[in-house]
Amino acid sequence: MVxxxxxxxxKLMECMDIAEELKGKPPTGMDIYIVSCEKxxxxxxxxxxxxxxxxxxxxxxxxxxxxxxxxxxxxxRGGDKEGFExxxxxxxxxxxxxxxxxxxxxRALPETKVxxxxxxYGLLRSKDEKAWEANKWIFDGQMRFLDGQKNDWNKVAFxxxxxxxxxxxxxxxxxxTGVTTGSDNTLHVNVIx
Numbered sequence: 001m002v003x004x005x006x007x008x009x010x011k012l013m014e015c016m017d018i019a020e021e022l023k024g025k026p027p028t029g030m031d032i033y034i035v036s037c038e039k040x041x042x043x044x045x046x047x048x049x050x051x052x053x054x055x056x057x058x059x060x061x062x063x064x065x066x067x068x069x070x071x072x073x074x075x076x077r078g079g080d081k082e083g084f085e086x087x088x089x090x091x092x093x094x095x096x097x098x099x100x101x102x103x104x105x106x107r108a109l110p111e112t113k114v115x116x117x118x119x120x121y122g123l124l125r126s127k128d129e130k131a132w133e134a135n136k137w138i139f140d141g142q143m144r145f146l147d148g149q150k151n152d153w154n155k156v157a158f159x160x161x162x163x164x165x166x167x168x169x170x171x172x173x174x175x176x177t178g179v180t181t182g183s184d185n186t187l188h189v190n191v192i193x
Contacts, residue, residue: 004059008055009059011036012059013076015032015033016076017077019034020077027073028072028074030049032074033049033053064076066081066084066086097112098112108145112144113144114145114146115138115145115146115177115178117147117153118151120177124176144180
């Protein structure tokens with residue numbers, strides 16, 4: 001998680017309230033940022049808008065307030081506004097059977113089916129039809145996470161530039177393996193689920 005000093009957290013929440021009052025509806029990140037600059041000046045020049053949004057998203061992950069489906073508007077006045085939800089509620093909706101641990105890593109609940117990487121590797125190389133039939137649940141279209149078991153294999157990274165096919169390749173690998181992939185845009189600063 002990104003460390004956010006308590007004074008900045010309090011000011012951010014106060015600015016969110018002011019922006020919501022001024023607009024009469026949940027404000028955007030830019031609305032909150034503008035109120036922050038107006039109210040406190042730009043004393044903290046190191047807190048530019050991208051960092052400000054990272055702070056918002058980080059606090060959203062801590063369930064401090066609600067966001068709309070596009071993560072453009074924020075409020076902590078309650079989830080009674082249509083479409084607004086807490087991060088934990090959104091996570092449970094998109095990833096049933098999984099939880100986040102204290103380090104914000106995805107962990108399977110005991111009853112959730114997970115995939116062992118070594119087993120999957122052996123299965124993908126296998127020509128045994130019975131093994132494929134017994135494990136077709138892995139490829140049923142539901143994305144799963146690995147079981148978290150340590151492996152001694154080399155780690156492989158796919159480094160790319162934006163718009164060069166990274167998401168396409170990751171989706172292709174997900175469809176082949178049944179295992180959810182990831183990217184270096186961590187949930188710490190990128191919460192779009």
